[in-house]
Amino acid sequence: xxxxxxxxxxxxxxxxxxxxxxxxxxxxxxxxxxxxxxxxxxxxxxxxxxxxxxxxxxxxxxxxxxxxxxxxxxxxxxxxxxxxxxxxxxxxxxxxxxxxxxxxxxxxxxxxxxxxxxxxxxxxxxxxxxxxxxxxxxxxxxxxxxxxxxxxxxxxxxxxxxxxxxxxxxxxxxxxxxxxxxxxxxxxxxxxxxxxxxxxxxxxxxxxxxxxxxxxxxxxxxxxxxxxxxxxxxxxxxxxxxxxxxxxxxxxxxxxxxxxxxxxxxxxxxxxxxxxxxxxxxxxxxxxxxxxxxxxxxxxxxxxxxxxxxxxxxxxxxxxxxxxxxxxxxxxxxxxxxxxxxxxxxxxxx
Amino acid sequence: xxxxxxxxxxxxxxxxxxxxxxxxxxxxxxxxxxxxxxxxxxxxxxxxxxxxxxxxxxxxxxxxxxxxxxxxxxxxxxxxxxxxxxxxxxxxxxxxxxxxxxxxxxxxxxxxxxxxxxxxxxxxxxxxxxxxxxxxxxxxxxxxxxxxxxxxxxxxxxxxxxxxxxxxxxxxxxxxxxxxxxxxxxxxxxxxxxxxxxxxxxxxxxxxxxxxxxxxxxxxxxxxxxxxxxxxxxxxxxxxxxxxxxxxxxxxxxxxxxxxxxxxxxxxxxxxxxxxxxxxxxxxxxxxxxxxxxxxxxxxxxxxxxxxxxxxxxxxxxxxxxxxxxxxxxxxxxxxxxxxxxxxxxxxxxxxxxxxxxxxxxxxxxxxxxxxxxxxxxxxxxxxxxxxxxxxxxxxxxxxxxxxxxxxxxxxxxxxxxxxxxxxxxxxxxxxxxxxxxxxxxxxxxxxxxxxxxxxxxxxxxxxxxxxxxxxxxxxxxxxxxxxxxxxxxxxxxxxxxxxxxxxxxxxxxxxxxxxxxxxxxxxxxxxxxxxxxxxxxxxxxxxxxxxxxxxxxxxxxxxxxxxxxxxxxxxxxxxxxxxxxxxxxxxxxxxxxxxxxxxxxxxxxxxxxxxxx
Numbered sequence: 001x002x003x004x005x006x007x008x009x010x011x012x013x014x015x016x017x018x019x020x021x022x023x024x025x026x027x028x029x030x031x032x033x034x035x036x037x038x039x040x041x042x043x044x045x046x047x048x049x050x051x052x053x054x055x056x057x058x059x060x061x062x063x064x065x066x067x068x069x070x071x072x073x074x075x076x077x078x079x080x081x082x083x084x085x086x087x088x089x090x091x092x093x094x095x096x097x098x099x100x101x102x103x104x105x106x107x108x109x110x111x112x113x114x115x116x117x118x119x120x121x122x123x124x125x126x127x128x129x130x131x132x133x134x135x136x137x138x139x140x141x142x143x144x145x146x147x148x149x150x151x152x153x154x155x156x157x158x159x160x161x162x163x164x165x166x167x168x169x170x171x172x173x174x175x176x177x178x179x180x181x182x183x184x185x186x187x188x189x190x191x192x193x194x195x196x197x198x199x200x201x202x203x204x205x206x207x208x209x210x211x212x213x214x215x216x217x218x219x220x221x222x223x224x225x226x227x228x229x230x231x232x233x234x235x236x237x238x239x240x241x242x243x244x245x246x247x248x249x250x251x252x253x254x255x256x257x258x259x260x261x262x263x264x265x266x267x268x269x270x271x272x273x274x275x276x277x278x279x280x281x282x283x284x285x286x287x288x289x290x291x292x293x294x295x296x297x298x299x300x301x302x303x304x305x306x307x308x309x310x311x312x313x314x315x316x317x318x319x320x321x322x323x324x325x326x327x328x329x330x331x332x333x334x335x336x337x338x339x340x341x342x343x344x345x346x347x348x349x350x
Numbered sequence: 351x352x353x354x355x356x357x358x359x360x361x362x363x364x365x366x367x368x369x370x371x372x373x374x375x376x377x378x379x380x381x382x383x384x385x386x387x388x389x390x391x392x393x394x395x396x397x398x399x400x401x402x403x404x405x406x407x408x409x410x411x412x413x414x415x416x417x418x419x420x421x422x423x424x425x426x427x428x429x430x431x432x433x434x435x436x437x438x439x440x441x442x443x444x445x446x447x448x449x450x451x452x453x454x455x456x457x458x459x460x461x462x463x464x465x466x467x468x469x470x471x472x473x474x475x476x477x478x479x480x481x482x483x484x485x486x487x488x489x490x491x492x493x494x495x496x497x498x499x500x501x502x503x504x505x506x507x508x509x510x511x512x513x514x515x516x517x518x519x520x521x522x523x524x525x526x527x528x529x530x531x532x533x534x535x536x537x538x539x540x541x542x543x544x545x546x547x548x549x550x551x552x553x554x555x556x557x558x559x560x561x562x563x564x565x566x567x568x569x570x571x572x573x574x575x576x577x578x579x580x581x582x583x584x585x586x587x588x589x590x591x592x593x594x595x596x597x598x599x600x601x602x603x604x605x606x607x608x609x610x611x612x613x614x615x616x617x618x619x620x621x622x623x624x625x626x627x628x629x630x631x632x633x634x635x636x637x638x639x640x641x642x643x644x645x646x647x648x649x650x651x652x653x654x655x656x657x658x659x660x661x662x663x664x665x666x667x668x669x670x671x672x673x674x675x676x677x678x679x680x681x682x683x684x685x686x687x688x689x690x691x692x693x694x695x696x697x698x699x700x701x702x703x704x705x706x707x708x709x710x711x712x713x714x715x716x717x718x719x720x721x722x723x724x725x726x727x728x729x730x731x732x733x734x735x736x737x738x739x740x741x742x743x744x745x746x747x748x749x750x751x752x753x754x755x756x757x758x759x760x761x762x763x764x765x766x767x768x769x770x771x772x773x774x775x776x777x778x779x780x781x782x783x784x785x786x787x788x789x790x791x792x793x794x795x796x797x798x799x800x801x802x803x804x805x806x807x808x809x810x811x812x813x814x815x816x817x818x819x820x821x822x823x824x825x826x827x828x829x830x831x832x833x834x835x836x837x838x839x840x841x842x843x844x845x846x847x848x849x850x851x852x853x854x855x856x857x858x859x860x861x862x863x864x865x866x867x868x869x870x871x872x873x874x875x876x877x878x879x880x881x882x883x884x885x886x887x888x889x890x891x892x893x894x895x896x897x898x899x900x901x902x903x904x905x906x907x908x909x910x911x912x913x914x915x916x917x918x919x920x921x922x923x924x925x926x927x928x929x930x931x932x933x934x935x936x937x938x939x940x941x942x943x944x945x946x947x948x949x950x951x952x953x954x955x956x957x958x959x960x961x962x963x964x
Binding site: 004077115 | 562686727757766771
């Protein structure tokens with residue numbers, strides 16, 4: 001009788017990394033549904049395309065790196081990267097822009113740094129920032145005009161055709177500037193009321209976008225409820241953004257109002273699904289609060305005074321740089337110690 | 351209602367306690383052979399005090415610790431000592447250790463017991479000695495000798511005495527069943543310990559998943575000052591540090607002991623043993639052990655004699671050998687696997703899990719850490735398990751130590767929650783071991799360096815002393831020489847040095863003298879040596895003949911040496927170097943002698959020439 005020899009603990013929790021990632025994908029589905037309902041088939045097609053490219057790219061690079069392909073593909077992390085890009089790219093982004101973003105994310109940002117768990121930067125955001133800087137026309141003119149799927153949105157075939165054609169700019173009739181873009185560029189010469197008359201804002205805060213953000217918020221709350229993410233990063237990020245807006249942007253004739261900051265653009269997707277990427281974010285509770293708050297502040301700074309209408313990708317990447325620094329100074333206080341042991345060995349006490 | 355605090359982190363694993371709580375505690379009976387390890391707890395191993403073949407009675411001491419920390423071992427039943435030998439013992443490494451093997455004679459004959467009805471009339475030290483003599487060590491965890499634990503440092507006053515009945519690990523129900531059935535004994539044991547320590551507060555802490563035990567304890571404690579604290583079920587609430595935090599809100603300082611903050615924890619099983627030792631005079635010869643897991647058909651709790659082989663105990667639990675996949679001693683969070691069931695139950699054995707493969711499956715292959723932080727969320731010590739993991743894995747042990755690696759209690763939660771199936775605790779154990787080895791080596795190296803430096807200093811000192819002595823001797827010799835010379839000068843040429851002749855005149859005089867000596871010597875060879883000292887000479891003149899003699903001697907010696915060296919070289923002897931040096935030295939000597947002779951001859955020739963010229 002050969003008895004199994006194992007080191008304790010002998011009992012294990014059932015939830016694996018691939019299950020965690022699967023939950024992330026499932027929690028993002030309400031957002032994808034809202035995007036499809038309010039902006040047409042673009043995001044759904046992008047998501048499918050990006051996930052396919054992501055899995056293919058991951059398989060190839062794993063093979064080149066002589067790593068077990070199936071073992072790593074099963075962890076679902078490449079699928080999540082593809083999903084996040086599909087959710088964030090413009091609805092009519094040409095197929096090759098998406099492919100460049102996904103390949104940059106998987107090959108450069110993730111695998112060349114050592115693969116899962118070793119990447120200092122959020123892979124999806126590296127891919128996004130790369131195509132945003134490289135193909136500004138494709139990335140700014142391809143946002144779908146808000147319109148209900150069953151009413152004004154272009155049909156599935158039409159959308160697929162526009163994406164597959166590879167044209168930098170989609171058919172003008174179907175696109176429209178995003179609310180943040182519109183507000184940012186018009187407010188200098190118009191009053192808030194004039195700006196908000198634009199159809200991109202619709203009746204509420206930002207037509208379609210408000211529902212998409214609400215859906216991502218719902219999905220994020222599910223993730224918190226399942227203890228897949230903690231509340232620290234989303235709450236501090238939203239708080240940072242809100243406080244900046246309240247402090248500097250209370251005049252709607254000058255700056256975009258808080259409601260627009262929170263419910264237009266990629267705010268909720270960023271707060272719950274992107275900034276919370278465990279690999280590239282701060283690890284302790286204190287660190288997460290600082291990390292999230294700084295992302296929120298940066299988003300506001302770039303949206304308001306920077307060249308880009310939205311800023312989730314840049315802000316997350318900038319704070320990714322700061323993660324080792326934040327982690328270094330925000331260890332928790334261990335039981336039985338008077339204070340946390342910050343810094344490096346031999347240079348502090350605790 | 352007792353005020354409770356919460357501790358950070360913690361988990362709620364599947365309890366699986368119901369498996370073993372359906373039946374009351376059963377007696378495991380007397381196995382055919384009992385194996386009593388001489389070391390059953392931390393501290394020193396006991397030394398046997400019985401002989402092979404000797405008949406011992408139940409409760410008779412068979413081994414004791416003579417010096418150092420430890421408690422005696424007693425015979426769990428009457429019988430014959432069969433051997434004292436190395437046997438496999440319960441240990442994570444599967445090692446063997448010295449054990450006394452006892453073959454029971456079936457008579458179960460007790461020694462004469464001397465119970466104490468009223469311990470309060472005794473001296474506290476006497477009672478502590480009785481606890482030691484009963485062989486009681488902590489029955490919950492590491493098995494620290496109870497009598498020593500009950501003697502906290504003099505400057506530490508225990509204000510709160512906690513009886514730990516939390517039993518937070520899944521599967522284990524030994525304390526639960528003991529509390530249900532032996533609540534009165536637990537209270538009696540607690541009272542004895544409280545009498546020794548005189549704390550202000552006595553608490554028995556039980557997790558709220560044990561309502562029967564709570565009811566029994568409350569009934570037994572009714573009318574006493576003892577609090578029964580019902581704490582929320584959360585692993586590891588029964589960890590000493592966590593339990594103290596739950597009940598007092600205080601934290602045991604890192605590297606310290608609970609007594610530092612005026613707290614002491616004892617296990618409920620220990621309280622039962624103390625009560626039995628005092629009121630019945632019985633030493634610790636049995637304990638309650640849970641036999642559970644899906645590979646046993648008749649799980650439950652057994653009152654089992656110390657030394658009973660686990661396989662005997664498993665057979666009492668109805669083991670299905672085909673279903674058995676993993677045999678765990680202790681709980682599923684902190685216990686360790688056994689290679690063989692042929693190891694004995696010891697004083698700390700609280701649970702045996704005979705698990706099927708489905709029940710405790712082999713872990714999935716380790717995946718990369720995704721920094722999800724689930725480990726840090728759940729860590730009850732508020733450590734950073736993922737950072738500790740990187741540093742432990744990368745061998746950056748100083749950084750791991752800096753992040754309080756040694757505060758890790760190895761509760762297993764981080765590994766339990768890890769979605770990447772990383773055996774984190776194993777990494778920490780390895781890193782701790784590595785650091786301990788390094789520290790031991792460092793200590794050894796430091797001592798070696800100290801020894802070396804001390805030796806160097808001593809050698810230097812001796813050298814200096816030697817040098818000093820040599821200088822003193824040289825000085826003394828020089829003084830003596832000077833004195834002698836002065837005396838000689840005073841005696842022979844009292845005013846010689848006072849009238850220094852011109853150099854040339856002196857030299858001429860010397861040469862004249864030398865010539866005179868030479869002539870005299872040529873004429874009267876026998877008398878020449880005896881005459882020479884009589885010659886008044888402040889400086890020795892070059893004596894060609896003596897020099898010639900010296901030279902020929904030196905040449906002869908050199909030749910001898912040379913031939914010896916040649917022989918040595920031919921034989922490849924090991925004194926070749928020495929001889930070579932000697933030859934060189936002699937060679938130099940010959941050369942010097944030759945030069946001296948040549949010089950003398952030149953001087954003589956010159957003088958003669960001079961003399962002839964003038």
